[in-house]
Amino acid sequence: MKINLRKANAVQAEIKKAISGVKVEMNVSVDEFTPDYKSVVVAAQQSLVKAVARKRELTKALFEIRSKVGKENAIVGVNEVLTQIELIDADLSILTPLVNGTIGKEFAEIEARLEKAKASQTDSIRASMYGINKVETSVVTPSLIEDAKLIAKSFKRDKQELQDTLLQLNVNTLISLSDEAVELLTEEGIL
Numbered sequence: 001m002k003i004n005l006r007k008a009n010a011v012q013a014e015i016k017k018a019i020s021g022v023k024v025e026m027n028v029s030v031d032e033f034t035p036d037y038k039s040v041v042v043a044a045q046q047s048l049v050k051a052v053a054r055k056r057e058l059t060k061a062l063f064e065i066r067s068k069v070g071k072e073n074a075i076v077g078v079n080e081v082l083t084q085i086e087l088i089d090a091d092l093s094i095l096t097p098l099v100n101g102t103i104g105k106e107f108a109e110i111e112a113r114l115e116k117a118k119a120s121q122t123d124s125i126r127a128s129m130y131g132i133n134k135v136e137t138s139v140v141t142p143s144l145i146e147d148a149k150l151i152a153k154s155f156k157r158d159k160q161e162l163q164d165t166l167l168q169l170n171v172n173t174l175i176s177l178s179d180e181a182v183e184l185l186t187e188e189g190i191l
Contacts, residue, residue, distance in 0.1 A: 001182045001191070005078070006170040008069050014190045015062040022058070024051045058188070061181040068175040076173050081166045088159045095155075098148040101140035110135050 003011065028044035030037040073079050117133035177185075185191040 001177045002174040004171050005173045008065050012065055015058055018188050019058045022051050022055045057184055061184055064181055072173050072175055076169050078169050081162050085162050088155045092155055095148045095152045102138045104138040104140055
């Protein structure tokens, strides 16, 4: 049976749910009122063995799919597309503070504040210690914000194109499942 990479991703998620849903009970409780405690213990042991075997079969199918998906991802270029998307996300995280930045004060305003501080009667040593005479300003200019917005817009457009390419690759690329995996996943209701 062949499935596309998108379906393979969904199947992997379902297999993980199935694996986590398998209860592996390693203890059983019996008391003096249990008429046939040996059969209770033996039944629990058999359940344990079945549960472990089922988890192992599901895990084997999961890693069969994961391996095939990984190989196909490399062959068709999915890994490269994902890397490019991550690079864009990293660039956007760098640009976002700039896009949302506060525009700095004009030089005239900074100069006026500094002149006012010089003219004040405050003791200059104490003013310096407490930062009274400091003028804080952003260094962001309107042109920096506009440039960052344009670049971010371009990155977002590129990212959308890459995501479209990724979707096409995931839908059009097929992997083959072994007969054992198909049988197991059909029994589990996953396929």
